[in-house]
Amino acid sequence: MKRSQRIALAVLMVLLAAAPLGLKNYGIYLLTLWCVYVMAGMGLNLTVGYAGQMSIGHAAFLGIGAYTAAILMKLGLSFWLVLPMAAVLCFLVGLVIGFPALRVQHHYLAFATLGFNVLTYLFFRNEEWLTGGTFGISGIQRPAFFGLSLERSAAFFWFAYGSTILLALLLWWVIRSPWGRAFAALRDNPIRAESLGVNITAYTLLAFAIGAAFAGIAGAYFAVLVQFIEPAPFHLTASLMMLLMVIVGGSGKFFGPMLGAAIVILLPEWLRFLKDWYLVIFGLAVVALMIWLPGGLLSIPDRWKKA
């Protein structure tokens, strides 16, 4: 990163941290929701953008994280205990979901992960004894942070914002570690990577598992943010939106999910006046974006350099 970019990033981060001071409750809620989707999106970006695997089932991991947190917290467990459990559970499920990826690629993998999402959604909706079915689980308590209450929306935003930054640093480290290089090799040419001694079995599974763990953590935050969960936010549509966040921002770019999540979450709010036509425009805009900028919005600077 250049010096000027670093300064711009720092200013942006400070501005974001100060944003709740000038916003009403709903605005702060949207910002916190953005944090949640950035956490999940960073995981998906690792799976899709860095490791080159296709995944249209990321909302399922978000859901597993959220339901794990909600169910266990209702049983009286602390958020701090539940959070790592949600991450570990998603990591394990992610490992299992990675298995089809060892056998099939691209479109097959797209449908395998998509199918996984449909199944988990059916499970959330139908297994009332565990998930409350369509009635969902309500009255989830927000945790306290070393004795500080996070009930107020601004306090909770700062908590989620800080956690997002920690996760982003973790991802930054993963990408720059030998693991990250191996993921990129896997994406660019799996057969060559294998012949150079990269264990592609292990790395494909890891790509899914780490991505899923990020979503699991995001899910736990989602549960305590909204304080009520039901199956709808974990539907296939949500997975598609998350994939859009990553691709629209720029898949395989570190800040892609941040920009993408901002667009996918804020755009509907700004385009409210269009009512039913909003999704028409949104859908066609995605098509147009892919035609003109298949690398996502963050590929614009590269374009400029080339031109």
Next chain:
Amino acid sequence: MGDFLQLVISGTAVGAIYALAALGFTLLWQASGTINFAQGEFVMLPAFITLLGLSFGAPLWLAFAIACIASMLVLGVGFKKAVVDPLIRHGVIPLVIATLGLSIGVKNLVRASYSAEAHPFPNVFPDTLVSVLGVRISFYDIGTLVLAGAIVFGLQAFLNRTITGRAMQAVAQNTESATVLGIDVKRMILYVFLINALLAAVAALLVTPTYLAKFDMGDTIGLKAFYAAIIGGFNQTRGALLGGVLVGILENLTGAYLSPAYKEGVALMLFLVVILFKPEGLLGKAEERKV
């Protein structure tokens, strides 16, 4: 036993419709490497065009003919020129995202401009029941089965017996060799897009009386078509038929004997089993990996 047979027969009829959509999906993939995530909307749109025609007082056959032509123009030629041609060189993922966007856009276009309600759709075949050896079968199922079957086998004959059909297969197998052999590759690919649009329109005619015309009807149909295509074998035309019928029958049986709540999951389970044990599909041939 009578119930069982009835479920199998109506399942086969529904499966044959899935097969039509699956077939178009497979053909597109073979000829142009396009994975069309808007395939369900390609079925939904002709249904609404037909309804629009009917509301102007046109008889069903005329409304359907208009829908077929509109479908071939918009979802065949238009889709190819506007979306696939500019994107195909960027690889699979941008095209997947673009067709996802298209699916969202088209669905909501119908919702915003026409209606968000479900609309009844006229039956092409009479809905009367006949009793054969104690099994009650509806004419509708028989008609669907016959028409869909005729189209699938007719298409297969076209692909295998005619020069154009064989040229299309050559393009699907190896575009470069096909060019060297003097085949007009672009034209063949255009034919495939036209056939896909037509198959989707026929599927719309057959499926809408039971599914009802609704802006999001394509979600289910599109998904079933994908699964059917992969279960049967992505690189085999007959595979789509087998996959579609298998999904149709098993869904019916699961809904009746196991749990209606998990009926939607049937195609998926079958699909997961197939890709874990025979990823090339039941009738498919394995493809070699290339560096």
